[in-house]
Amino acid sequence: MITLAWKNLFHDRVRLVVTLVGIIFALVLILVQFGLFLGFMETSANIVERSGADLWITAPQIPYVNGGSPLAEANRWKVLSIPEVERVDRYILAWVPWKLPSGAIENVQVVGFNLQSGIGGPWNVVAGSVDALHGEDTVLVDELYKPLLGVTRIGQTVEISNRRARIVGFTRGIRSFTTAPFVFTSFKNAQNYAGGVLKENQSIYLLVRARAGVSAERLRAAVKSKVPELDVLTNAEMHHKTQFHWVFNTGAGITTLMGAVLGLLVGIVVVAQTIYAATVDHIREFGTLKAMGAANSKIYEVILAQAAMSGTMGYAAAVVIAFFAARASQAGNAPVLLPVEVAAGTLLLALAMCMGASVISIRKATKIDPAMVFRG
Amino acid sequence: MIEIRDLVKSYGSGNSVVHALCGVDLNVAAGEVLMMMGPSGSGKTTLLSIMGCILRATSGSVKIDGLEVANLRENKLPEVRLKHFGFIFQGFNLFPALTARENVELALKLKGMSKKTAATLLEQVGLGDKLKSYPSDLSGGQKQRVAIARALAGDPPIILADEPTAALDSQSGLTVMEILSGLARERQRAVVVVTHDNRVLRFADRIVHIADGRVVDGELTEERAA
Structure with a gap:
């Protein structure tokens, strides 16, 4: 079934490109927005974080x-x-x-x-x-x-x-x-x-x-x-207080986080739409598989494998683009940070997004009547 | 091989009920080529679908190799299809992204069998030189032969074919029927063919006419009768 998923994916290259563009767009949006958020977090209290003090005594x-x-x-x-x-x-x-x-x-x-x-x-x-x-x-x-x-x-x-x-x-x-x-x-x-x-x-x-x-x-x-x-704060407390103020009280952090969430939603919609369209395109083939005796789980395997492959390929391209965006941002006022943990986490997110987007397609496949293969 | 008794298939309910099949009795034996003919809407394809455990009957009995399948739960039917049937469709229904060989390998894999026999099956239908060809590169006759090779994957005892020659020219149609007929005679497969194509009737051992959901007559061809 994995071979069929792979071959189906590459058989219609135009559709593959459209799917990948959607995924890449969504993931770059997520990576850059989240990277900006991390950059804000880091910048907002860097002077405290790097101070080397144990306590801050303040008014x-x-x-x-x-x-x-x-x-x-x-x-x-x-x-x-x-x-x-x-x-x-x-x-x-x-x-x-x-x-x-x-x-x-x-x-x-x-x-x-x-x-x-x-x-x-x-x-x-x-x-x-x-x-x-x-x-x-x-x-x-x-x-x-x-x-x-x-x-x-x-x-x-x-x-x-x-x-x-x-x-x-x-x-x-x-x-x-x-x-x-x-x-x-x-x-x-x-x-x-x-x-x-x-x-x-x-x-x-x-x-x-x-x-x-x-x-x-x-x-x-x-x-x-x-x-x-007077107030006496540990370095961590002063760091947190300052970070929270700039990132959350000013709304700057929420805005970037919302951008990342928006990217996720756009990604899910785009991927769901393209995977669903691909499922509908292959509906007769799935009907044939069912008629031949394939269980529904085999059809799901194909759909999920296609989604996972699309997600992984889209992620690979997106992380490269985001890496260059992060590098370019170092010369500017708003750094985009892309730590390995975020890059790795985004892969999981990409896979979850693509798998989640497959749910509608799976529902469609479940309802395929194998008798359709006899209808001309 | 196949025993059908008092088979009824209805759609809808109450005043709007439509009877697609009304009390069909039919047997198909191993080594036999049975052709089902009849006008469009007569119930041929419905009967074929029920025989192939793709569609469930409203009432009656369907036994495949002695196993009563009419009352089997829905989720048990795919297993019966995998074990007992090979399907051939009018529109070939090959997977366009897969080569001829991969199309056959997919069927073998579904049946949990080694992919190695795919090439042999394609050679048996005269397509040993087309293993790496995609369906789009094959003629209609060649596509149907790939579909036959796929139907033979796992060596099922029953082959069900829905209008297998309808989309083919006359020579390709004859080639396909020769292969199907050979399967019945040489390998004792039960072959059931739904057809409108009078050109292929000479390959039948028995022809069943269906009209308004009933078998109106089942005649042995002259050759078989002799």
């Missing part, structure tokens, strides 16, 4: 990492007195104006971190170095935002919050979920750039690292007892 009830508000520095001394704490770094993440060469203003998010510990600092530096941030008024930006910020080279002087800033390096792949890029600098420099919103003895966050062997939960309990008026 009460902040909605997400980009929405912090000032804390008094005195809190740092309180927390430093806790035996479970190895270190506490002040950390700034604040929205500040960047003056473009044209004179226009672009908002950026300045990230001020402790250069000694590197906690909350940049990663994937591809030009210049983090050490260069020891210089006064020095910053690192991501190469992705060079055109947006009017930056062309290391050593270029720009203006942030009416202060001079010198580019000392570039990172790669540190995207911002918002339109405001991250600008990494030392805590001291960041204090200067964020002067409008921050007093000298304030920071936005305190990032805590535990001593070896101390769990995040134990650390949190100890810290919370020292600063009960």
Whole structure:
């Protein structure tokens, strides 16, 4: 029966192409939309995920990492007195104006971190170095935002919050979920750039690292007892809070997820329609098989095998297209991520979609009257 | 081989009931070529379908090799068809995506038999050189010979043929009937042929005329009578 399914499929190549185009379209839509969703998830809280902090001490009830508000520095001394704490770094993440060469203003998010510990600092530096941030008024930006910020080279002087800033390096792949890029600098420099919103003895966050062997939960309990008026979040909690806000509260994630679901529905309809049409085309052959003595299960075998073959071939083409789309997206603001797990899961989805789409055809085949073979 | 008693087949119910067959009695023996003739709508094909366990009778008895099949459950009928029958259809009903050999192999596979005999069966019907040909590359006569080879897959004791020569030219029709007739005589198969084709009547051992759902006469041909 598998041979018959295979041969039937390739006998009518036009129909095969139409079927495959439908499946490929649906699967590419699913893969790209889901990849976009994963990209959103990753981008929305990358700064937290890669921070290296164990705890974030924040002003009460902040909605997400980009929405912090000032804390008094005195809190740092309180927390430093806790035996479970190895270190506490002040950390700034604040929205500040960047003056473009044209004179226009672009908002950026300045990230001020402790250069000694590197906690909350940049990663994937591809030009210049983090050490260069020891210089006064020095910053690192991501190469992705060079055109947006009017930056062309290391050593270029720009203006942030009416202060001079010198580019000392570039990172790669540190995207911002918002339109405001991250600008990494030392805590001291960041204090200067964020002067409008921050007093000298304030920071936005305190990032805590535990001593070896101390769990995040134990650390949190100890810290919370020292600063009960503040919020104390583990890195995972801050990550989740930020991710949830950007992806779900803003509706961006739901939109992409709906795109993926739409792709699935389109796929099921297209595949169901083409497989059903193919079944109707072969109805006399199925009638002959029944007349010859084939059980219904044999007919189902043919239909399901055709569906599975179509699904697998469509998937193979779709995953290649999605791979190139994902690669091309790396140069843009909205990365499409295509991890192996998603690619493999989509194969199962493709097979399930094609099998599911065969149900109507199977119902049709069940009702075939073998006596039809005697009707001319 | 086939024993039919008081066979009735009706469609519909109440005032709109239509009787396709009304009390048919018929026997078909091994080694016999039985031809069924009659006008369109007389019930020939219905009778053939019931004989072949494709259609169920309303009442009456149908025994195949001594096995009563009229009361068998629907899901048992495919098994009976596989074991006892080979079918030949007016429109050939070959699988267009399969070669001649693959068409026969499919039937063998359905019957759980080795595919190796497919080539032999095609050689027996004179198509040893067409094993790899697709139905679209064959003439009508050649297609029907592939269908015969397919019907012979698994060596069934009964061959049922519905208008096997209707779509063929006269020479191809004669060739097909010679093969069917040879099967009955040399291999003791029961061959039942529904036909309108007077050219092939000389191959019959017995001709049954059916009209309005009844066997109106069953005559032995002169050759068999002698």
